[in-house]
Amino acid sequence: MSNTTVVPSTAGPGPSGGPGGGGGGGGGGTEVIQVTNVSPSASSEQMRTLFGFLGKIDELRLFPPE
Template sequence: LASTIVQVTNLSSAVSSEQMRTLFAFLGDIEELRLYPPDNTPLSFSSKVCYVKYREPSSVGVAQHLTNTVFIDRALIVVPCFLQPTVL
């Protein structure tokens, strides 16, 4: 069973959902992208987490290659998400 979702952690608190969509769209067709906490959250957080749902499972394998890529000020951690998160 192949996953179509990746979880991206260790994100800078400054990152926006638009930046994440731009970065991960190069790797495949995105069906849905969720960033937590959302862009319009008034509170500040030390980091964020993002879920990216691709149309094709093959995009998940490609996206994992972005692990350890420094984006803004942190090295990304990209892993497949095999359980359907309630957020998507």
């Protein structure tokens, strides 16, 4: 079993207080989506395809690394 972290780019102000949101007032920030129970055989390209509907993905990490 592995974990995947997907970091889509933000297009504008978003909610704050979540992971990487910085807390406090409005303004853009990093939005992090962590997905668990991903097959260890899943590739970065497959994850980018799967989560591409969220927008441009700036960073994607697979744990354990490929």
